[in-house]
Amino acid sequence: MRAQRASKPLTVRAAAKINLHLGVGRVREDGFHPLDTVYQAISLHDDLTLSETPEGDSLTVLGSPYVDLRDVPTDASNIALKALAEVSCGVGHDVAISKQIPVAGGMAGGSADAAAALLAHDRLHDLRQPDEVLLSQAARLGSDVPFSLVGGTARGRGRGEVVEPVEDHGGWWWVVVPAAVGLSTPDVYRHFDRLHPDAPETPASAEPLLAALATAEPVRLARVLHNDLQEPAIDLRPELGTLIERGEAEGALRGMVSGSGPTCVFLCDSHEGSMAVFAGLSATYDVVLPALGPVAGAHVVVS
Template sequence: MSLIRPEARSEREVRVRAPGKINLSLRVGRREPDGYHPLSTVFQAVSVYEDVVASAGTGLTLTVTGAQADRVPTDETNLAARAARALADHVGLDADVHLHIHKEVPVAGGMAGGSADAAATLLACDTLWRTGLPREVLHELAAALGSDVPFGLLGHTAIGTGRGDQLAPALSRGEYHWAFALQAEGLSTPRVYAAFDDLHPTVRAVPGSDVALLQALRAGDPHAVGLALHNDLQEAALELAPGLAEAIAVAHDAGALGAIVSGSGPTVAALARSRQHALLLAAAFTAAGVADSVLTAVGPVAGARIIQSGHE
């Protein structure tokens, strides 16, 4: 553990932006004795963002605004608060910081909004406190917080293995335009995995790979990417929220190149031909009444990055 002198702290405010994600593919292996499932996934970061502002404070405090803010805890169970605490403990400082989160990513929507908050907080507090940790150390802290947190730091397009936290950048060309059908009621990730276990009691221990998808991304071919979208958890998510099947059908009827439940759901992600087509897909979701709200976005985008740093 490295120790940082208290006088090395900086009285500044730091704003960091981190993206939500979708899983272009998510393959799940048999649950291991520790309760976790081995994964093989292809992440893409999309332009639906969480902003975290870290500023000097006494003790650790947290406030939240934005989409579904009322559903986000503001005590130390919040993943961002846990991230600040983990970094402070690692460097031997008191976690004196106020965190303000402004949300765009849906809560419990399968797009890793909480993980984006944690990734943004690690970078924001590292900058605020001038602790200067290498990216690989931030990655280690991120992985200890949750499987999707390291990707919040990396962004772009990446292959995830292990629990999803072991990352390798994936070659990807071009832009991909998305429309998202959002639900007001989230899905619990542990419940979705439990349903997966019930549906697939004999699934193999090591998940498969995604050669066709990775080739499509390297070629920058959105049509081929749409055909290669895959989610082993989709059947389980549909078991718990059957109405999501209608959202997928609406997307296909409106000409989506592909449509899939994002991660553990319940967000449905539809791949569009263009930015204009993404708007049409969003309108189709709304007109059919299959979404409580809609978003459009583009990917891939960068991971957590500082967008403001200076004296208050």
Template sequence: MIAGDDATRASVTVRAPAKINLHLGVGALGAGGFHPLATVYQAIGLYEDVTVSDQQDWSVHLTGEADLDLADVPVDESNLAVRAARALCVHHGLTDHAARIEIRKGIPVAGGLAGGSADAAATLLALDRLWDLRTSDEDLLRLGADLGSDVPFALLGGTATGLGRGEEVAPLEDGGDWWWCVVPHAEGLSTPAVYRHFDELSGDGVPPPAVPDELRRALASGDPERLAAQLHNDLQAPALDLRPELRRTFDDGVAAGALAALLSGSGPTVLLLCADQAGVHEVRRAMVEAGHERAVVAPGPVPGVHEVVYENAPDTRNLR
């Protein structure tokens, strides 16, 4: 279950993971202004922590890892976390509730890792726990889908397929413990710009997207080399065309020993799949030596949103 049944408390902290796309198939732009997607999501061990507490008016407060640029993250009511909070209030008919929303960011901004969606998912669960609303899983997922394509998956976590705009999620069998070297970039990449360039490069006759059966089998097998051969992203070519300097990151990753290099979502973060835990640390070390100082190690899959309970000291975390 996503939702909980704890009693109301003074504050609640919820953690939500970053997402990557092991496969991102993109269809032709539809009449509604959206591209149909067929994707395979995986949640990895980079996180956002959202703490909520009762307050007379809505407010957003940001902190983050030292190397994250938070300048473009809104702190007004356009922040997706506030939109999630308001949607939850509307769902329950709450007209006199508001909260202080504290977001500690650990996911690169505008990096194709869905940090904003993670914030929204964490806020939904945190406020549900804070106010003891007991929202059903189905309603949380529906609220998430209304907020953005990646929000339902942030609630679910693990490994899952995503259809429609990506919001129609279903768990997928995954027999592996995967190790990723995640290489973010200081300059973000506009998702709408990448999709527009996809349309320009693709022209007419884009086939309907689908999740390949061989990818499903590779995940079930737990074999990293088999998975490496199946990684794919339809947005990779247009993103690299817009940002050709990213090709160096791909080349450096393969030279460092990665089994495969893949763009995360619309970029610009590059994902390097490695053979095992020892191998990923070797790859990261080589990437740092090659000048990619922000490279980090992340395991996958990991759970979706979950409450964080601090006991005795702030650095002692018991997750449940």
């Protein structure tokens, strides 16, 4: 028998992700690409607050000033409401999302919201489902949603939804530069297919990246950061290449496109190094954000 429902709203925080390694194989017959990736959750996050209502589900979205909310749906097509529909327990919910994660930026902001909705629903109604049940629900919603539940640093395989946590003793300093205009993930994958019609079936292995992570040395990690979608993203948006060059000139150990882009991230050698890169890029770019990783996956915010 289900325990008594919580009577007050509940807030869950879910972090942005970056891909330290993103190996992409040839597109499969089902339209997905096989991946071997290493995710890391960083300290940009969305907060989702869930409460019961006698009416149907409703959604409001607010965001930090740099977050463009124009393309975030507030109807049933929003992935957070899709997540609630996936696990519906027959009551309505008010959903309020406060976003820090850039929209269409390659940082899995929508996936974070979906993961937050799944966990919030589970905890609000005191269901306490096993992790494997929540992860199965997450995988049905999207490739990045399971990682948004897990957080930390993790390896993803399949289409990215098969997630295995990775031991990571590093404290990694990042500088994040979102783009003013998003970039469609399907468009980037299609361009990857055009650029690499003979891509191997098996994606590039994440093993070198995992070995570097184990050392907790930023210089070693910088050498093996890898993203097969960076080339098509820069080909579609050449200014991303210019941004990466600028960030490395300002002192970053390595710059790269985050996931399918267009957000770019820069690995730095220390907090002081990240502040220098932050200051240098802020002279030209309107939005520059410092971040630390890894951080926790989706979790209840205790007020």
